[in-house]
Amino acid sequence: MRYFLDISYNGSAYHGWQIQNNAKTVQGVLNEALSTILRSEISTIGSGRTDTGVHAMMQMVHFDCEDEMDIILMVGKLNSLLPQDISVNEIKKVKDDVSARFEAGSRAYIYKIHQHKNPFKQGLSYLFHQTLNLDQMNACCEVIKSWKDFESMSKVKTEVNNFNCEIFSAFWEKQNDEIHFHVSANRFLRGMVRALVGTMLEVGQERMTLAEFEQILKSKDRKKAGRSVPAHGLYLRDITYPKDIYL
Structure with a gap:
């Protein structure tokens, strides 16, 4: 059984x-x-x-x-x-x-950032002080929702047949002093969410343009993308399955 x-x-x-x-x-x-x-x-x-x-x-x-x-x-x-x-x-x-x-039909992650020091969020959210332009970061989300090949956001040494992922939803939102990135897809590559967050933070700080973000995706080169943000801000949030699998 x-x-x-x-x-x-x-x-x-x-x-x-x-x-x-x-x-x-x-x-x-x-x-x-x-x-x-x-x-x-x-x-x-x-x-x-x-x-x-x-x-x-x-x-x-x-x-x-x-x-x-x-x-x-x-x-x-x-x-x-x-x-x-x-x-x-x-x-x-x-x-x-x-x-x-x-x-599994879909998997969803949330990445948590807080912008003011808080001992109760230590190890559970990423402390990031810099001001962020969420409109530009959400513009990045619109790009990735129509993208397929995420090789530039994947760890280099990974055994996969392809780097294609279908992003179902992606958005940034502000909650008090926290900023959350929500993303769901049919699959994720190793290190993909943390690389996406690190790269979008560059756009949010206006150190990278939206056009440059898209160029990184086109390049299929992980070295051109942003850094991988710390693991402790990342949560596997939800997984969906067909209803008929249950007895």
């Missing part, structure tokens, strides 16, 4: 989602907790990878279990065993051939 887990985590203490040798990862901790409770070797598959220090409001994970389980009881057991920085929000039974990774 296959189950989907909806989990949240603060990624500060982890070397990303994906299990690694000699490194603490969210997947590794989750696998261990499930294996302990179910008394068998459990291996999870996530909707996608998050890098070191990146958070998740919603990460979807699937795993297989021989016997049908009490879902409400299982949520409680997992949350009791998992550390405080990982929580299980919900468990749902799905069809046996459904993958949390391949069935």
Whole structure:
């Protein structure tokens, strides 16, 4: 039997989602907790990878279990065993051939910036003091919504067949002293959101024009794009799936 887990985590203490040798990862901790409770070797598959220090409001994970389980009881057991920085929000039974990774229709991220020092946002938002022109940054969003090839915003050493992504929505908004970047797409390349944010910040500071931003996308050259902003401002926010996968 296959189950989907909806989990949240603060990624500060982890070397990303994906299990690694000699490194603490969210997947590794989750696998261990499930294996302990179910008394068998459990291996999870996530909707996608998050890098070191990146958070998740919603990460979807699937795993297989021989016997049908009490879902409400299982949520409680997992949350009791998992550390405080990982929580299980919900468990749902799905069809046996459904993958949390391949069935995902869209993924959404939010990048959080705050502009005044605040100890309660330390490690959860990027402190960036400079004045920003949000109109110009939102003009960049209009460009990327019609773009396909994001090679210039991808980490160089990555194993993908192509760099094409379909951006469904993208916008910047101001909330009090915070500035948030929202983006959703059918897929994201490694480091793509952080590179996009870093490059759009250059436009927002008026150190780069909109035409130059578009030229960077055309170049397919990561070296010409802006820096990668810190991981701790980035959150995997939402993942969507077809309704008919659930039992």
